[in-house]
Amino acid sequence: MSDRTEGIREIARKWLGDGTVEAVVGWEQGTYKDKTSPVLIRTPEEADRLLFNERCTNNLMTYLKREPVRGMEKVGIVAKGCDIKALIGLLQESQVEREKVKVIAVTCPGVKKDDGTVPVKCRACDVNTPTFYDEIVGEKVDSSPEPGARFEGLEALDAMTPAERFRFWRGELDKCIRCYACRQVCPLCICSRCIAEKNQPQWVETSPHPRGNFSWNLVRAYHLAGRCVECEACETACPVNIPLMLLNRAMARTVKGAFDYEAGKDPETQPPLRAFNLDDDNSFIL
C-alpha cells in the first residue's frame, strides 16, 4: 500500500505545484490508528498527509457536490474504482464537469470496515483496477467478484412472506431518527432541496414517526434506483444500523434484470429512469 501512498503524494504534489488543480481531495491518517479521514490538500507541502491503506473505505466523491470543492475550477480527487462509479453517475447527471475533476485512481485489493470485516462492495468488486481516470497508481489488481456476493443479503428477504417482510422493515425503519445522515453522505443524493424537506405539499412527513419513516426510506431508495453505485456510505453512516443497502441492492437487481443496466459503468449511457425502450417489460401491467 505504501507505494500507492507515495504515488498519490507525488501526483498531488505535481498537480498542486504546477497549478493543474486548486486542491486535492484524499484520505489522511485519522485520529485513531485504524481510521482515515477525508482531507482537502491545497499546497504541495501538505501532500505528504495523503495516504492510501485498507481503511480508506469512504467514498470521497460526495465532496464534489459540496462547497468548497463544488465551486473550485479544478480539483483533484483520489478514488478507488468503486468511488469512480459515483463520479460517472455525477457526470451522467451533469453535476460535475469532466474537465474540472482530475482523478488520481488507485488500484485497490479491497478495504475493511470499521469492525475489520470485508464489505460486500469489495467481495463483489469488479473494478479493483480502475478504467476511468486521469492518473493511476498502484500495481494492477485483477478483479474476481465473488459470485452471488452482491445480492446475497436479498435471499433471506426474498424467502419471507410479504407480511414477514413488512414486519421486518417496520422493525428496522421504526428506529429511524430522521437524521438524514444517509442522504448527506450519499454521493448521488444531489438535490439542493430534498423532497423530504418540501412542505407544500409535504409528501414525506418530517417527524420520526413510523408513517413518515416508511415514506422517507422508500422515497430515498426509489430516487436512487438505477443511480446507486453501492458504495455503502449510507449504511455505514446510519446511526441506528438500518440495513439500507438491502433496499439499494434490491433496486440494483431490479434495474439490472429489467433494463440490463448497472449504475456507474459508462458515462455515455442514460440512467434507466431517464429513458425507456418500447419493448420494456409489460407483463405486470394488466
Added chain:
Amino acid sequence: MEESHGTEAGTERVDQETTATSWEPRIVAFICNWCTYTGADLAGTSRMKYPPYVRVIKIPCTGRFDPLFMIKAFERGADGVLVSGCHPGDCHYTAGNYNARRKYTVFKDLLATLGIDMDRVRFSWISASEGGKWVDTIKHFTEVIRGKGPFREYREMIDVG
C-alpha cells in the same frame, strides 16, 4: 390560500372503519385523462355496473404519476391503488406511458421488497374504448381487496402513537 395541508378535512382518523363490520374497501385509481378516464366514461354511457368503492383521481397522463401519490394514498388509508393509462403506442403525449412503465417497474419491486402486499397494487392499460375492461378491472380489484380486508399492517403503522 390560508388552508394548510394536513389540517383540512382529511386529518380525521380512519380507524373506526377498520373495526366496523361494515368495512368497505377503499380503492384509489390514478387514471389518465385520455384513455382510461374516457374508458370509464364509456362504462357509464353504456350503463355497465361496478362496485362503488373506487375513487378516481384524474391525471393528464400516466407520465404524471409520481410514485409519491401511491405512498400518500396508502398513508391516507387506501386499501388498494390502481394506476391506469393508455396502452403502449396509444399515449396522447406519445411517450408518457413508456416513462411511467419504467417508474412502475422500479417502484413495484421496491414496494414488494418492503413487504407491501402486491395484490393491493395494480397497473393496467385501459383504452377509451375499453369500458368493459374498466368495469372488469374494478370488479376484480374490489373482490381481491374485499378478500384481503382492510390494509391493517399499513394502518397500524400510520396510527402508531
Added chain:
Amino acid sequence: MSKIGVFVCHCGENISRTVDCERVARASEQIRGVAFATDYKYMCSDPGQALIKKAIREYELDGVVVSSCSPHMHEKTFRKAVEEAGLNPFLCEMANIREHCSWVHEKEETTTRKAIELVRLMVEKVKRNVALEPIRVNVTKRALVIGGGVGGIQAALDIADGGHEVILVEKDPSVGGHMAQLSETFPTLDCSQCILTPKMVDVGSHPNIKLYTYSEVEKIEGFVGNFKVTIKKKARSVDIDKCTGCGECQLKCPSKKIPSEFDRGLKNRTAIYIPFPQAVPARPVIDREHCIYFTKGKCKACQKVCPAGAIDYEQTDEYVEEEVGGIVVATGFDLYTVGEQGPYPDYRGYGEYGYGEDPDIIDGLQFERLASASGPTGGAILRPSDGKEPKSVVFLKCIGSRHPSKGIEFCSKICCMYTAKHTMLYKHKVHDGTAYVFYMDIRSPGKGYDEFVRRAIEEDGAVYLRGRVSRIYRSGDHLIVKGADTLSGAAVEIEADMVVLATAVMPQPGIEGLFQKLGISYDQYKFANEAHPKLRPVECATAGIFLAGACQGPKDIPETVAQASGAASKVQILFSRDEMLREPVVAKVNENTCIACWYCLEVCPFKAITQKEIRDRKGNLIKRVAEVNPSVCTGCGTCAATCFSNSIDLAGFTDEQIYSEINALMAVGQDLFPEPGKEEGESPDEQAA
C-alpha cells in the same frame, strides 16, 4: 378562506335516479371553504348556467365545482359560463357524478356517499386552483415543405396559393420524386408525367415558393410558429443563375457510364447531368464522385463548352437559415432492397430470387421506366439482358411486404394496383405475351380500383396464381420460376423471359436522422408517426409539424395528394391568426431548487424543455436550470413526476392539487354524510351503516 360554489346537477333523472342530489348539495355546504351549494335539474341549460353566474356574483365565489357529467362532456360549457361571470375559467372544475357514479352504481347509500366524496375531492382541488391565462404564441407565416415529390409539391402549391411563402427543400437535383418516374397511373392509365410536370413547373415559378433543390435540412430549432431551419445547399458545381440549361455540358462530358438514378440503372448518365428532361429546375449538377476532374484532377470539358460560364468547380456546400412557422414533412418512400440486406439488418432481402444478379429480374420502378415513353427503351417493353421483347413476364407481389420472416409485417398497399397496371401496360404493348402474377391476396379497395384489377384479369388476360414463388433460376434463354398455386394445390413452373418484383414500400433510408432533428417519432420501420391514427392523421405529436404522403406509411398518389392538401390546410389554419392561443396546462420550473440534472429534458416527449443559464449582472454564470417553453409544452406532466426534488410542476395538475385530492378522498369526515331529517354528528357506527 375559500369561497367555493358547488352546483349539483340532476341531469334530468340521469343522476337523481340513483344519487340523492339534494343531499349531495346539503353535504357540500358542510365542506370547509364552500360558500354556496345547490342542486338543479339541468345545470348545463341556460337557466342552470344563469344560476351559476348569479351565485358567482352574489356570493363572490372564487371557485366553482359543477357536480354533473364527465368533464369531457361539459367542461368547456361550464368554464365558459364561469368566465362570463367574471371568474377565471380555470377556477372551475367538474365532479363526475354521472358517468363515474350514478350510471354505474345502484340506487343505494354508498352511491350518494360516493357522489359526496367526489364533490369534496374537487372542492379540495379547486381550493388550490389558480387563475391561468391562455398562452399566446407568435406565428411566422412562412412554411417549410421537406420533399419535392408529388406530396410536397401539392402541399407547397396549396400553401403558396393561400398567400403564404413556402420554402421547398428537395434533396435531389430536381423536384418530381417517384411520380416523375412512373409511366402511367392507375386506375385511369393516364400518363404520370403529363399530370405531374405542370405542377413541377408551377412550383418552380410560383412567386410565393422558394425552391431549394439538391439541398437538405441540416438543423431545426424552435417550436410551433417559430422554427429556425438551417438548410444545406449541397455544392452543385453549377451556377444555376448563369446556366441556361442548354445541355451542351452533358453532351461533352466524357464520363458516361454512370447508372442513372432516375432510370433506376437501366440507362447510363454522364457525370454532369440533368436528371431527366423535364427536371425543375432544368439545370445540371456535377456528380463529384464520378466526375473526372474531381477524381483525377483534370478534364474540365464541361467548363470549356459552357457558353454561359456557369460551371464552378470551387463551389462549396452553403448553409442558409430560414424562419418558418409550420413544417410539412413529405419525404416519401423508397423500395425494399431485394438482393441484399439494405440499410437495416432486420430486412433480409431475397437472395433466392437473384435480383441484381440476373438483369432480367427487375423491380416495379424499373418496369415503370421500361414502360415509360421517356424511358431507356422509349416505352417499348424490352428485357434488359438482350433487348428482346419478353413473351412471358412473371410478376411477384408482396416482396418484403407481409413477410415477417423477411422483417416486414405491413402491407405495402400500392403493389396490387400497380402490378395489375403493369400487366395491362405489358399486354397493351406485347399483344401475344402472357403476364403471370403470383399473389397472396388481391387488395383493391378504392374508387374504380377493383374494376381496374378485374379488367386486367378479364379483358387483358393476366394469369393470377395464388401462391408464393420459392425460387427463380436461369435456364438458357429463360428464367425458371418455381412456385405454388395454392388454389389448385399444384406446383407451378413457368418459363419466363422477365420477372418483375413488387417490392415493399419503405421509408427513405436514413430518414430517421431527419425525424430526430424534427423531434417527431417514427415506428419500427422508420415511418413517421401521426399524432392520432384516426383523428389527427395529418399532424405530428410535435405541434406545427404535419405529414404528407408515404413518409407516414405506404400510400398511392390520390391519398398522398389528399393528405398533402390536408397538411397545407392545417398549415393555413395555423397561419390564419397572428398569434395562436394554447391551453395553459403547462409545466413550470422552480429555478431555486432545480439542480440541472436534465431528467426532465430527457423524458419530455416534445423537447419542450431546454437548458437556461442564469447569470449575474456582470454576466457571470451562476447556475444552469431547466426551462419549459410554454409554447411547446403539451402538459403531460412526465417531467413533474420524474423530477426527484419536485422542482417542476404542472399547472392544472399541480402537486398541491393532487395531494389535496388524495387527502380529501381518504378522510372520513363525520359531517359529510348527513341524511335529510337526521341530526348531524351521529356516532361513527351509525354513520357507516
